[in-house]
Amino acid sequence: MEYRFTLPIKPEDIKKLKVGDILYVTGKIFTARDEAHHLMLEKKSIPFDPSDMGLFHCGPLMKKVGDRWEVVSAGPTTSSRMEIFEDKFIEKFKINLIIGKGGMGKNTQKALQKYICIYASYTGGAGALAAEKAEEVENVFWLDELGMPEAVWIMRVKEFGPLVIAMDSHGKSIFNRN
Amino acid sequence: MDSKDLEKGIVQLIKKAETELPKDVITALEKAYKVEIGIAKTQIGAILENIKLAKKTGRPMCQDTGIQTFFVEVGVDFPEISKLKRIITGGVKKATKDIPIRPNTVDPFTGVNHKDNTGDNVPYITWDFTDGSDVTITALPKGGGSENMSKLGMLKPGVGIEGVKNFVVEEMIKAAGQPCPPTIVGIGIGGGADLSLKLGKKALLRPVGVRNNDKNIAKIEEELIKRINASGIGPMGLGGKITVLDVHIEKAHRHPASLPVGLAVQCWADRRAKMIIHKNGSWEVK
Numbered sequence: 001m002e003y004r005f006t007l008p009i010k011p012e013d014i015k016k017l018k019v020g021d022i023l024y025v026t027g028k029i030f031t032a033r034d035e036a037h038h039l040m041l042e043k044k045s046i047p048f049d050p051s052d053m054g055l056f057h058c059g060p061l062m063k064k065v066g067d068r069w070e071v072v073s074a075g076p077t078t079s080s081r082m083e084i085f086e087d088k089f090i091e092k093f094k095i096n097l098i099i100g101k102g103g104m105g106k107n108t109q110k111a112l113q114k115y116i117c118i119y120a121s122y123t124g125g126a127g128a129l130a131a132e133k134a135e136e137v138e139n140v141f142w143l144d145e146l147g148m149p150e151a152v153w154i155m156r157v158k159e160f161g162p163l164v165i166a167m168d169s170h171g172k173s174i175f176n177r178n
Numbered sequence: 179m180d181s182k183d184l185e186k187g188i189v190q191l192i193k194k195a196e197t198e199l200p201k202d203v204i205t206a207l208e209k210a211y212k213v214e215i216g217i218a219k220t221q222i223g224a225i226l227e228n229i230k231l232a233k234k235t236g237r238p239m240c241q242d243t244g245i246q247t248f249f250v251e252v253g254v255d256f257p258e259i260s261k262l263k264r265i266i267t268g269g270v271k272k273a274t275k276d277i278p279i280r281p282n283t284v285d286p287f288t289g290v291n292h293k294d295n296t297g298d299n300v301p302y303i304t305w306d307f308t309d310g311s312d313v314t315i316t317a318l319p320k321g322g323g324s325e326n327m328s329k330l331g332m333l334k335p336g337v338g339i340e341g342v343k344n345f346v347v348e349e350m351i352k353a354a355g356q357p358c359p360p361t362i363v364g365i366g367i368g369g370g371a372d373l374s375l376k377l378g379k380k381a382l383l384r385p386v387g388v389r390n391n392d393k394n395i396a397k398i399e400e401e402l403i404k405r406i407n408a409s410g411i412g413p414m415g416l417g418g419k420i421t422v423l424d425v426h427i428e429k430a431h432r433h434p435a436s437l438p439v440g441l442a443v444q445c446w447a448d449r450r451a452k453m454i455i456h457k458n459g460s461w462e463v464k
Contacts, residue, residue: 061280073241123224124358127241128232147291
């Protein structure tokens with residue numbers, strides 16, 4: 001099945017999504033890699049509310065034009081590096097959509113079921129395609145501290161995809177085919 | 179010789195590598211698109227669309243623009259050999275801003291990003307010397323996701339070539355979707371630990387579809403392609419027929435007690451470009 005949703009996705013819609021479905025999303029997503037996961041979990045409060053956004057495992061290539069940032073290239077990074085943080089991250093920030101590549105482990109799989117969340121795979125390396133779907137960079141946090149790839153970038157995307165539902169909220173994973 | 183002009187040439191070389199995939203790789207991906215169905219086909223479709231967009235818009239095809247890696251063949255009669263390293267480094271700094279490419283060099287101790295793609299021992303340059311007066315620089319920007327799947331196997335010579343083949347297949351199955359398949363696998367066999375890995379990386383310079391000159395090695399390359407593709411890992415690890423676009427093997431004679439196998443993995447974005455500098459300072463990028 002192919003779905004088109006506006007973010008945030010309602011829990012009943014998350015439940016509809018099954019491994020192998022194709023998804024396109026419109027709305028706000030934020031990038032976070034290893035360092036940003038670590039920092040956001042450590043902090044008592046953060047300057048934005050991730051709960052209505054998709055989490056994108058991505059270290060984008062950005063360009064400053066005047067006083068605005070533009071997305072040059074922004075494909076996914078390898079998700080397995082975030083496995084050590086992700087269950088705690090889902091619990092703390094109430095996110096229900098994770099976009100990355102390569103799949104995640106058992107702890108994330110359990111958290112996806114417990115908190116009704118999905119993991120969607122975006123084509124690795126398709127950075128130019130992703131950039132074309134990014135309409136606006138809304139904000140950036142911890143840029144000086146973490147540098148461009150590791151900073152948290154908030155961007156508005158339109159028809160972002162094709163995303164493949166790779167791990168769903170029912171305990172299924174495309175990566176454990178037998 | 180005009181160093182500033184040559185730095186511009188390096189920027190053009192990097193831009194070509196980052197925004198235009200070599201024809202041999204595109205042809206292999208187009209073939210994969212025909213063979214695949216379902217989700218695997220959507221992945222190759224997205225890759226092909228991405229390649230077109232990158233070329234059209236001048237955007238780097240992948241946000242991970244890699245560690246800038248160069249293989250330089252210096253003609254011994256080239257008059258200004260001593261300037262080459264500075265020109266390459268200067269070009270990398272300029273490319274970071276002008277193209278732009280992602281600042282990808284981080285101090286391993288402090289975690290501080292150098293912000294211009296240079297730093298201690300990077301860009302990574304391999305120097306070779308040859309006859310004549312031309313300099314040929316091959317750029318191979320190398321992404322982190324695929325590089326993280328590199329492996330060194332110091333095998334026991336007793337396992338023989340069968341053991342080498344099994345090691346490669348097992349490691350590629352373990353890597354699964356992480357190195358952004360369909361990948362190109364470079365294998366260096368023999369030499370020492372460092373040489374085998376170096377040969378593996380050098381093997382990636384060979385165009386996709388070109389076999390080793392040695393017929394027996396060429397057969398092993400073909401066998402490995404079949405065995406890795408039989409895993410069903412498929413594009414992005416989501417399942418499918420094509421997990422590798424090609425396997426390239428290079429060899430060196432080994433110590434009697436050692437059988438090193440260096441595995442270099444390249445994502446589908448097998449970015450390569452060439453620049454030739456002539457002795458009068460004129461240059462071209464191919």
